[in-house]
Amino acid sequence: MAATCPCCSTVNTICFWGPRREVWWKRPALLVCCLPFAGGIPAILWLKGGSLQAGFWIVAGVLFAAALLGLVVSAIGCNACVARILGDL
Incomplete structure (x- = not known):
């Protein structure tokens, strides 16, 4: 996980499952x-x-809080945070 990511601690607390596969399309998919x-x-x-x-x-x-978290992570989060929030797609 990136040491400079401001979202890692929050995402790791909420998304208690382990790391997921990181691919390029997960960030725009989370935003959409x-x-x-x-x-x-x-x-x-x-x-x-x-x-x-x-x-x-x-x-x-x-639901609104989850959507805001998703928007923040898709904008400034690392790829590991994006993959963990979006899950096994």
């Missing part, structure tokens, strides 16, 4: 997978927020 969640969840909460149950808010918050 996280963008709809990072943009869509706040839009849904803003449009329908008053009529939604508390459970939906909790699930939406967890």
Whole structure:
């Protein structure tokens, strides 16, 4: 793992499984997978927020946090962090 990667400690804590295969296409795939969640969840909460149950808010918050982590890792993380978050694809 890269010693200068700011994401390694967080990714290693959340993604407790071992290292995964590092390939070039995982970084753009992680970015493309996280963008709809990072943009869509706040839009849904803003449009329908008053009529939604508390459970939906909790699930939406967890998904939004995961999407933000994916965006940050795809932007500034090392290849090992990207591979660990994306898993065995």
